[in-house]
Amino acid sequence: MTSQPVVASPQPKRRRGLLRSEARDAYIFILPWVLGFLAFTAGPMLASLYISFTRWEIVTPSKWVGFEQYARLFADDRFWLSLYNTSYYVFVGVPLHLLMALLAALAINLNLRGIRFYRTLFYVPSLTPVVANSILWVWIFHPQWGLANSFLEWMGLEGLYWLQDPRLAKPALIIMSFWSIGGQMVILLAGLKGIPSVLYEAADIDGATTWQRFWRITLPLLTPALFFNFIIAIIGAFQVFTQAYIMTDGGPNYSTLFYLLYLYRAAFENFRMGYASAMAWVLFVIILIFTLIQFRLSDRWVFYEGDLRE
Amino acid sequence: MLSTDSNASLLTSGLAARSRARRRTIDGAWAFLGYIILTVVGIALALPLVWLVSTSLKTGAQTFIMPPKWIPEPFIWENYPEAFRAVPFDKYFWNTAQIVVFATLGTLFTASMAAFAFARLRFPYREQIFLLVLSTIMLPSIVTLIPTFIVFRWLKWINTLLPLIVPLWMGGGAFNVFLFRQFFMTIPYELDEAARIDGASNYRIYWTIILPLSKPVVATIAVFSFIHHWNDFFQPLIYLQNPQKWTMAIGLLGFKDLYSTSWNLMMAASTAMLLPLLVIFFFAQRYFVGGIQMSGLAGR
Numbered sequence: 001m002t003s004q005p006v007v008a009s010p011q012p013k014r015r016r017g018l019l020r021s022e023a024r025d026a027y028i029f030i031l032p033w034v035l036g037f038l039a040f041t042a043g044p045m046l047a048s049l050y051i052s053f054t055r056w057e058i059v060t061p062s063k064w065v066g067f068e069q070y071a072r073l074f075a076d077d078r079f080w081l082s083l084y085n086t087s088y089y090v091f092v093g094v095p096l097h098l099l100m101a102l103l104a105a106l107a108i109n110l111n112l113r114g115i116r117f118y119r120t121l122f123y124v125p126s127l128t129p130v131v132a133n134s135i136l137w138v139w140i141f142h143p144q145w146g147l148a149n150s151f152l153e154w155m156g157l158e159g160l161y162w163l164q165d166p167r168l169a170k171p172a173l174i175i176m177s178f179w180s181i182g183g184q185m186v187i188l189l190a191g192l193k194g195i196p197s198v199l200y201e202a203a204d205i206d207g208a209t210t211w212q213r214f215w216r217i218t219l220p221l222l223t224p225a226l227f228f229n230f231i232i233a234i235i236g237a238f239q240v241f242t243q244a245y246i247m248t249d250g251g252p253n254y255s256t257l258f259y260l261l262y263l264y265r266a267a268f269e270n271f272r273m274g275y276a277s278a279m280a281w282v283l284f285v286i287i288l289i290f291t292l293i294q295f296r297l298s299d300r301w302v303f304y305e306g307d308l309r310e
Numbered sequence: 311m312l313s314t315d316s317n318a319s320l321l322t323s324g325l326a327a328r329s330r331a332r333r334r335t336i337d338g339a340w341a342f343l344g345y346i347i348l349t350v351v352g353i354a355l356a357l358p359l360v361w362l363v364s365t366s367l368k369t370g371a372q373t374f375i376m377p378p379k380w381i382p383e384p385f386i387w388e389n390y391p392e393a394f395r396a397v398p399f400d401k402y403f404w405n406t407a408q409i410v411v412f413a414t415l416g417t418l419f420t421a422s423m424a425a426f427a428f429a430r431l432r433f434p435y436r437e438q439i440f441l442l443v444l445s446t447i448m449l450p451s452i453v454t455l456i457p458t459f460i461v462f463r464w465l466k467w468i469n470t471l472l473p474l475i476v477p478l479w480m481g482g483g484a485f486n487v488f489l490f491r492q493f494f495m496t497i498p499y500e501l502d503e504a505a506r507i508d509g510a511s512n513y514r515i516y517w518t519i520i521l522p523l524s525k526p527v528v529a530t531i532a533v534f535s536f537i538h539h540w541n542d543f544f545q546p547l548i549y550l551q552n553p554q555k556w557t558m559a560i561g562l563l564g565f566k567d568l569y570s571t572s573w574n575l576m577m578a579a580s581t582a583m584l585l586p587l588l589v590i591f592f593f594a595q596r597y598f599v600g601g602i603q604m605s606g607l608a609g610r
Contacts, residue, residue: 022431025512029427030439032420033487036480040458041446047457058460104351110344118348125355127587129541131559132580135566136362139573147361150377179358210340231448239452242543246563260452267456268548277456284453291448 052277062274069278079279081254082262085170089258090237093174098230101184106218108185109192119186126182134246137176138163163248166255173243173256184229191225192218220303227302231294238287259283362584366390366577373573389578396569399579401554402561406540409471409557413478414535418528421482425490426516430502440491446484459548469552474545486531493527494520529597537587558583 027034052069056062073079108119128136140147141162149159162172199217208216241260244250250257250265259279267276360380365373366389368382394400427433428440462473481487497520505515521528546557556564562579569575 019432022512023433026427026431026433026436029423029431029512029516032479033424033443033481036420036477037442037446039461039480040477041449041454044454044457044461047460048453048455051456058463100351103347107344107347107351110341112341112344112348118352121352121356124588124591125359127537127584127591129559129562129580129583129587130543131541131562132583135562135576135580136358139365139577140358140361142573145374145376145378145573147357147378154377179355182355235448235450239450245547246566263452267459273456273460280453280456284450287450 048277048280051273052281054274056273058271058273065274069274070282072275073278073282078254078257078262082257082259085255085257086238086240086259088170089174089240090234092170093177094230094233094237096174097177097181098184098226098233100178101181101229102188102222102226104181104185105188105192108189119189122185123182126180128180130242131246133176133180134243137179137243138247140176141172164252166251166253169248169252169255173240173247176243184233187229188222188225191222195221223302224304227294227298231291234290234294235287238283362577363581365574366581368574370572370574386574389574390582393565393575393579393582396575397561397565399558399561399582402556402558405471405550405555406557406559409474409546410536410539412471412475413539414532416475416479417482417486417535418531419482420479421486421531422490422521422524422528423516424481424487425494426520428487429491429494430499430515430520431512443484443487447488455548462549468549469555471550471555473549474539474542486535489531490524490527493524497523526597529594533590533594533597536590540587 051062053064053066054062055065055068104122108115108122139145143149143159143161143164146162148162152159160168162168195218199221200213203213203217239260240258241264244256244258244261245264248256250261260283263276263279263283266272266279361378364380364382367385367387368379368389369386372379372382424443428436428443458473462468465472467473467476501519501523502515505519510518541559542557543559543563546560550556550560553564562583565579566576
């Protein structure tokens, strides 16, 4: 009678002990990430929210001003202009960029002869460091000696003042962004390669045309990759900075004053930390709302393979 | 595990190739259209690259000719050493190398540690914490920028390389944690069980079983981390104001401000900065593909 519990209990007890020590080890393994999360994500987020309610020029002590910075922000024409410029870059540039990347990925996926060469060629430009990229494109857009205008002249057209013309500067930066479609292309290509070939074989048996195969199989099964790329590209494009900083310095006539450039100037050139923090939070909320809308809308157009089972 | 995995992918790619071969014979017109797209896009993407290299080898006078000459006459290789003499690129290179190496080590180490816990250990709130990790992928970094700068300033780390290295030793980026976890989950759990029965601790399982089996993902993340830190502009711009501490990216911008009309020298410096990346790309191509396939899974 007394020996029975002795026999029965060690196992669960040991298992519980093992689990507990496993959990302890796990927490030690994730400790660096947790510390980093607290020190470089959660902490700074809260701090920037607090700073956005103060007036603070770094050298002077900070002063609580409530919503004053936000009120100023919304009354600031330049803020609205930077938001417009950024939205233009995001909503014109990102869909076009993604469409180009998709076309390139589809062409590469045809698996024609010599495809490795094309794949490498398409991908390499996206490796170019953004500074080198920006300097190169200032040279390409050079009104007198640049490649862009010499191409236009070769076509019998008039040369343009790409980066010196307020109407053209943003489109020019978008055109330049097409040069780096390679990164998105290869992710989409991986998505295309991941589509089960049995689906195509079944479609062949049913006598589907290439056109039908594309609209009924390829595109629906690629929507998760497209969705992921779209979200990440939008978040990145909202924070466009370097091209404008190096190539146009926000000009001409503020036509490339993007949100992050304006924020950078407020924070690191004028040291208005309260104002810049308010800007950061406004952008954060914009991106958050936009991302949530995208996730909500994604039910309508993103197709997950798991859906097949239901 | 590696063998079964690659067998599976060989199998699927074999099947795909077979069905593709069939499709190709059916649709000659589509192949033709494909070649047209490939060639047009290919030329459009190649021209800036050729223009970059071509300008970097011209004399100053030759850069100002309309219509432009594509092949320099003569080739001025001297542009490269001259660009390197103009500003202390050796110093910038050394600073960049330190950042790249230590940031990459930190990324590999701490991201794989976190991923090991998420993939191989059971602990309370595991799924919730992992969801938190994933959600930070979508967090725009701008919202944490100013307080982080202020903290580093308070620590007197401005104009040191520490702000560009230390954060990478604390988690190494959510996306890398995700990539490591994806890979670790493909390794059979029986290996852990067997090691545990033999009395191995979790630390040992991580270090002597899981990591050695994960060389492909380690290489992939190392390559992407190298490229990221080599190219990074925004962070060095904010934290490194002293020219002694500049990285290649910032140095290139400084070079542009000094030699704003010497396009040949600027293109030479830009080409020189791209070159190491090309070398890495050609030697580590399969790790690029591997990493991209894994990140493609993120869309699932």
